[in-house]
Amino acid sequence: MPTTYETIIGLEIHVQMNTKTKLFCTCDNDSFNKEPNTNVCEVCMGFPGTLPVTNKEAIEKGIISGLALNCTIPSTCKFDRKHYFYPDLPKGFQITQYDEPIAINGHIEITIDSKKKIIGIERLHLEDDAGKLIHANSGTLVDYNRSGTPLMEIVSKPDLRSKEEASAYARSVQQIMRFVGSSDADMEKGMMRFDLNISLRPVGSEKLGNKVEVKNLNSFRSLEKAITFEIERQTKMLEENDTIKKETRGWDAEKEISESQRSKEEAADYRYFPEPDIPPIHIDSAWSEDLKNKIPELPQAKQDRYRKVYAIDADHARIISEEFDLADFFEEMMDYTNAHFTATNLLVTDLLGMLNKEHQSITDTKIKPKQLAELANAINDNVLSTKMAKEVLPVMFETGKDPSTIIEEKGLKQVSDKHELEQICKKAIEAMPKAAEDIRNGNDKAIGALVGFVMKETKGQANPGKVNQILLSLLRH
Amino acid sequence: MSISLEEVRHVARLARLKLTADEEARFAPQLANIIDYLGMLQELNTDNVPTTSQVTGLTNVTRADIISCAPRQDELLACSPLPKEDHQLLVPSVFS
Amino acid sequence: MSYTNLTISTAHQMLSAGKISPIDLTKHCLEQIEKTDPTINACITVIKEQAIAHAEDAAKRYKNGEPRGILDGIPLSIKDVFCIRNIRTTAASHILENFVPPYDATVIGKLKNAGAIFVSKTNTDEFTCGASTETSAFGVTKNPWNTETVAGGSSGGSAASIASGQCLGSLGTDTGGSIRQPAAFCNVTGLKVTYGRVSRYGVISMASSLDTIGPLARSAEDCAHLLEIIAGFDPNDSTTPQVPLKDYSMEAKKALPKYRIGIPQEYFGDALTEETKIAVESAAKVFEKMGCTLIPLSLPHTKYAVSVYYILSPSEVSSNMSRYDGIRFGPGPKKIPDDLQEYFFAAREEGFGDEMKRRIMIGTYALSAGYYDAYYKKAQKVRTLIIRDFEEAFKNVDALLTPVSPYPAFKIGDKSQDPLQMYLADTLTIPSSLAGIPGISLPCGFTSEHLPIGLQLLSPAFTEERLLQLGFHYQTATHHHLTCAPITI
DSSP states (O other): OOOOEEEEEEEEEEOOOOOOSSSSOOSSOTTTTTTSSOOOOOOTOOTOOOOOOOEEEHHHHHHHHHHTOBBBSSEOOEEEEOOOOOOOOOTTTEEEEEESSSSEEEEEEEEETEEEEEEEEEEEEEEEEEOOEETTTEEEEEEEEETOOOEEEEOOOOBBBHHHHHHHHHHHHHHHHHTTTSSOOGGTTEEEEEEEEEEEEEEOSSSSSOEEEEEEEESSHHHHHHHHHHHHHHHHHHHTTOOOEEEEEEEEETEEEEEEEOSSOOOOOOEEEETTSSEEEEHHHHHHHHHHOOOOOHHHHHHHHHHHHHHHOHHHHHHHHHHHHHHHHHHHHHHTTTTTTHHIIIIIIHHHHHHHTHHHHHOOOOHHHHHHHHHHHHHTTTTOHHHHHHHOOOOHHHHOOOHHHHHHHHHOOOOOOOHHHHHHHHHHHHHOOHHHHHHHOOOOHHHHHHHHHHHHTTTOOBBBBHHHHHHHHHHHH | OOOHHHHHHHHHHTTTOOOHHHHHHHHHHHHHHHHHHHHHGGGGTTTTOEEEOOSOOOOOOOSSSSSOOOOOOHHHTTTTTTTTTTEEESSSSSOO | OOOOTTTTHHHHHHHHHHHHHHHHHHHHHHHHHHHHHHOOOOOOEEEEEHHHHHHHHHHHHHTTTTSSSSSTTTTTEEETTTBTBOOOOTOOOOTTTOOOEEEEEEHHHHHHHOOOOEEEEESSSSGGOSSHHHHHHHOOOTTEEEEEEEEOTTTHHHHHHHHHHOOOOOEEEEESTTTTTHHHHHEEEEEETTTTTTTTTOOOSSSSSTTTTEEEEESHHHHHHHHHHHHHHHHTTTTTOOOOOOOOOHHHHHHOOOEEEEGGGGSSSTOOHHHHHHHHHHHHHHHTTTEEEEEEEEOOOGGGGGHHHHHHHHHHHHHHGGGOOSSSOOOOOSSSSSHHHHHHHHHHHHHHHHHHHHHHHHHHHOOOOOOTTIIIIHHHHHHHHHHHHHHHHHHHSSSSESSSSSSSSOOOTTTTTTTHHHHHTTTTTTTHHHHTEEEEEEEEEOOOOOOOOEEEOOOOOTTTHHHHHHHHHHHHHOOOGGGOOOGGG
16 A cells, blocks of 8 residues: 655745835835835945844834734844855845744644644744845846845744645735735735745654755745645655655746755855844833734634624635725624625625726725615615615716615615505416416416516516515415 | 864855965964964853853844935945946856 | 144144144145155055045134034044045955945044044055054055054054154054054054944944944044044944943043052063063053052953954954955956856955955854854853953952053064964953953053053943043153154154
């Protein structure tokens, strides 16, 4: 019987912080779409004699992010220098946190197939980013705009066991960073990057296999593809009794393969030592408590609350809780309606669908939460049929008008008046004696034709449920 | 505790210093001599002594998150000996 | 008239009284540079036109009766590790031989605001790594008292420029003795400040946890005037505490209290020359006569200081030198290789001199995997013991009195072939550097060969005013500091 293997995954996630200035100098931290080397100064270009001065906002956002990941904030953290030579690294060292990071020992909860799992977080530390290298025909071009941008490196414990878990974890970290406001975590702008640590071991074995590190994963897709690729590659090697080397591999997003990074002539030796130019940071409990109070409710907590309080569908709760503004819209809408299920449906299925089509987000819509709640109420109170509601919503989307105004303008009111409906039902029975006879004989299927007649007569404004009731009572008595 | 020729070569590489045969011959015994001298610290018992990285006793020296960089990118770029292409420095290919 | 032993205080009085003009004074200094520097080699760059232009501005201010203070119109030399906007700044290294910074060091900005005039960028050991200026890529600076001997280092150019009458004062840096020792060798007064008292921003780093910026001048009073301008918190240097500044020149002149002065026995060992010992001991007697008490004491970890220093400082040097890769500044390699790593190797091989290569290798070794605990971490711990020695001593005394150097200026070439011997030249200045405390170097006599001898006073952190006061009163009682070097006559 072939051996089955268990996959052990740990993720290092680099998240760019959204402070106004860089980590150690006062340059603009937003270099998106800026001309190369225009967002630089002597400090972030590592010029002689320059010194770093720490951005307080970055420290605070680091603490907040750590707390949101359920980390402990040690009373002291410090910066260290990590040395290597590369053209994008102006000082010849990166300022990072080696043995005393700003946050340690955290965890987050992920949900896979409605099962919850806790993923441990080893640490979160702050560091400055390097510049950007662009390959050209004539050589490599260096742009230092990104140099000095504050990064958080979030290191998970090797608790992830599958592509799905890794992806869910990474997405959850992304949401949390967005929710606490420490990063826009926009993958397309390179604000989030992954390094993957992955090894296999026979199921039941306690011993960890040799760890392979895959670098340069810039999207969720690459992350997932890289895991699939590595599982296949390593499984094959194990089956062929090859030894898996402990190594660093690079991800080629185009070919969708990982490649061994040319075996370096020497082992990396970063020669860390405490950064002498930056005094250590002491974080007392008053400071971290104060910051803790600023943390909004996080997606997982929101999701749990929505399911509990509004009894909505799990998928809907997840979708809504993932986006801060959407959750805000949802909560405001819920203040105006008891039709929780209907309103949520309108929001997630209909409104989000329309927004997606237009490549817009919830903040772009003209529809107010209260208006969508009114539409849900109209359906629930049988003022409108679901079908009619679907005529009203696009007009709301287009104009931002109240549903009541649109209903009036369109004369869309559902006919629910019993007397009125009875008259039309009698007309239907007269017009379709065969169908009426069938029903009298117990063949309920025939009722469809009669209902159809009534709907046609009322231009679709009759309440179909009521029509059904009336027809049955007229024919069975 | 002394430093071998192999180690001299290794640290030179780490530090991106390429030593000529002549430099190796000169530096290796000098460095060995120095490293031997530095070894005298080993005779001290420092088990319960804390390290000193900085002497000021300062903590939490930070600045406000306000953009205020002097715009002199062109002057800075002009300090580079390398050719410039599209306002970027052109270095030998990192992929070669 | 001769300005070669003019102090800043006197010059300011003369300028204010209209007896001389800043233009004359500046021109005189430039002429003196022209006359003496071919022999002395104190200057890497002479700042002629700009100095005269600034002197003209200063002259107008004096004429209008609105000088900016005591430093207005005073010609100074600046060690060539301070970035001055649009003035070449080399750190005496080929790797920066064409570097023109587009920014000022914080202290340079302060001196500019005070109206000081920069006449030259002075020679130093390469990146301040040395005790003789022999490691400079621009040749050795010769001692104005005897041109066969070194001027000391690393601020040898600064000390020699004052001693040869090229300027009235200078800024230097002191990491392990680099202000105090050349001051002693050249009969100049030099102040090493408390670590953090003066901003390091814009001054090319050697060893970041040890580097200090300080004045060299013809008197302790002049050092006080310079310190008043350059000291203080800098938002661009996170290691400058917000300790209140003193009115140093006023404090210096206050009557001398009956200070208890410690004489640490470890500083008077066998390595000391007899003449140095005699000169320093007689200086101690001068303080005794002024009412101070001399108290023999011990700083037991002194002998470990050189080892601690030559682990920690090269480690930080190796790190600080990493940015010199020929990419953003400096001349880069003569031929651009196709391979990136080869580019780094070529730029650094061509750019750094022997001593830099040695220190970078020692530091890289001490920080590398497997050796960090045995060297770097061990040295950090022993640094703590050395700091404690001083803390203990200052419980009982107000200051310590020692020689600056075990011997006077040595012959050029005497120690440059044996790096370890050169390192041991800083034996008496290194411990206080490790502790981050201030020290002053005062001329205290001459050898039979007319080489100056220096006296060192040390005091607790942020008590520079005490050292300046002791210096002021010593210089009131003695005249060594006003004796001119033969070259100026």
